[in-house]
Amino acid sequence: MNSVTRSDLTFRSGGDECAAWLYRPDTPTPVPGVVMAHGFTAVRDQRLDAYAQVFAEAGLAVLLFDYRHFGASAGEPRQLLSVKHQLQDWEAAIATLRAQPGVDPQRIALWGTSFGGAHVQAVAARDHGIAAVVAQIPFCWAEKPQQKVPLGKTLGLLFAALRDSLHGALGLPPHYIQAIGDPDDHAAMTSPGAAAGIASITPADSGWRNRVAARFVFQLATYKPGRQAGDIRCPIHYTIAEQDAFISPATIREAASLAADAEISSYPCGHFGVYVEPLFSAVARDETAFLLRHLTADAD
Template identity: 25%
Template sequence: MPRVDIEFQTSDHVTLRGWFYTPASIEPGSAKLPCLIMSHGFTALKEMDLDTFAKYFTSKLSISCLVYDNRGFGASDVKKGQPRHEIIPSVQCSDISDAITYAQGRDDVDMDKIGIWGSSYSGGHVLWVGAVDRRVKVVLCQLPMVNGWENFHRLIRPDFVAGYNALFQEDRLGRAAGKTAQMVPVVDRDPLKPSALPTPDSYEFFTAWGKKCDWKNEVTVKTIEALREYNPSSHIHHVSPTPLLMTVATNDVLTPTDLALKAYSRALEPKQLNLIPGGHFDGYSGFTFEDSVKVQVAFLKKWLCS
């Protein structure tokens, strides 16, 4: 599908970069199309399968897709004086709203038909943005991280928590004294060593992609502390009356299945649950991807592209 490089400014003047996809069957600039804003999960880059989803959507629907790297990752910049590879959820949510503003300003986008799509960490972000930014006309939430406190304590062994609390304090004191932000690995083969995502499937997914793109196996310590305090599903009942599709894997140990289903139960209509087999990363490729993305296409066709 036709793809062009794009960049846009956030409300705090940071440049984010990505790709804008349009259907091959439509002459560029000849029509104002609905637009789906797509952002990736925890530390992931746009090259890590987001292009696969965007290509599929624009091959099946009369829709454009805006795919971008989160600030501080991949091709996107970071605010002066701030470290790269740091994730502050409220800032990433604000960046999604700024991506909507950019899309609305394009001559080839129908500004009244904007949807948002997020996966894993950004699957939580789109719940928040879909609730508080009423420009959003449809929310697609895939494999979402819905409750940071619960998720943190599912991933981190109880006897490791005190060590993390000490690390959070040490990092805050160091940064206040002008020291460089401390980093931890995103994944590690050894589950006894500290990492942000200490599951075997996380290690396999990210190390495989690290050989194919410019993904870095590091994230700031503050990122982990910010994850624990973040509860994106607290607003899930406010997404309505915007249509919501939540895709949940039946054996997700990274963003646990039961937490996602519990959050979904609190969402109001119109809503749709898309249960897929397997674990957290199975929705990105193979047969599970094909089955799941067909449901997403049908949902977009009904609610955004009609």
């Protein structure tokens, strides 16, 4: 186990500054690197620092960042989720880690969870210099939801998205909706136990805010990164939560079947169970083993 230092770092993406933590293992030789980011509206202090610490102790440099408009990163208006912008943030983060002294630019992996797991599939499908990918409980496409969404809620989300899109076109402040909640909440993403689940990964001083600009809704129907898995040339590890009420395990398995070199690890938990004990240590161990196998096997 390596000793690890963590430092603050910023990089530019689309004219704004993204905030990141850079984890460096104490080793004199160039090391592989992992770029990491969270999911839907989430920020780095929501248990991703725990994963980053494990990966760094295993000898990997880690760049863990917040997307523009979220957390400690810049970007106005706040809580604005743009798939296009977030993919640009990934590309800028990868370039930043590749340029770091002591990091081997040929051995860079991506690690994304939930909506971030969607992004790592899309990025790796077009950046064939990526050496390995971990897609943890990833959004792949929206056709097979885990739960039926009542018509009234669907219409309410569409109305909110239309209102927010109009605000954007007129230069007005966003129309926000609650991001995550239980089924009785008027939130974008709901499931039984979701409020307790998000609370379990969110420290008291977190930069996370439980709201999002409603216009994001229109992006979900057309964003299908799992369909791009066949274009991913590097090994990819899919982490599945079998009781996930947000993301259908069937869509993840279908995406994995399209990839040229995919493996799956499955755990008996809901969406938030992979972040905390009693399963966190097992998930982190399995993902670390995958990363080391593909990032260090050929290193001298």
